[in-house]
Amino acid sequence: MDIKEPLSEEPRATSHEDPFRAFAEVFDEAKASGIRDPNAMVLSTVGPDGQPSSRVVLLKAFDERGFVFYTNLESRKGRELAGNPKVSLSFFWRDLDRQVVILGTAQPVSDAEADAYFASRARVSQLGAWASKQSRELASRAALLREVAKVEARYLVGSVPRPSHWSGFRVAPHWIEFWAAGKFRLHDRKVFTRSEDGDWSVQRLNP
16 A cells, blocks of 8 residues: 555644744644634543542643643642642643643743632632532532632622632643654654753654
């Protein structure tokens, strides 16, 4: 079988030599494509027993310092991050046949950053941050709604302050892989690795 023609279009993980410019490019493509929640990413953490756990969270900001998300610090992920800040982030945009995987260390954002983002959230979401004892047993949906009502009554007037148990993390990356699907599973993989002095190197991987 002649496979030259099907392989004539080479997949492209990224053409950039800077990982953050590369991420910005593919992330902009995902947003422009109309994909629902293009900022959805799988966050994987590790518990004290060595058991990994994963869940989908939303990327809220990124720059050369890292990738930011917010959470209840008393949740399972919050507790696991307190014990082990090493994490993995994974983005998969099926419609684009693109994937990005990030390995790094989660660091708390500043109080000012957390306050600013919390203030931008919908009021009901702010109330929910107070009412929900995230990741702990819940007797019923009605019980949760009663807690929301109690918080709402407490803050009938004025803004809702950010709870001390709710904040964000910035994942400072040391390894970022860009993946583009290729025909016959001959995918394109490009990996950026950061050295201890902060410089980035790049290499291709076999699919």
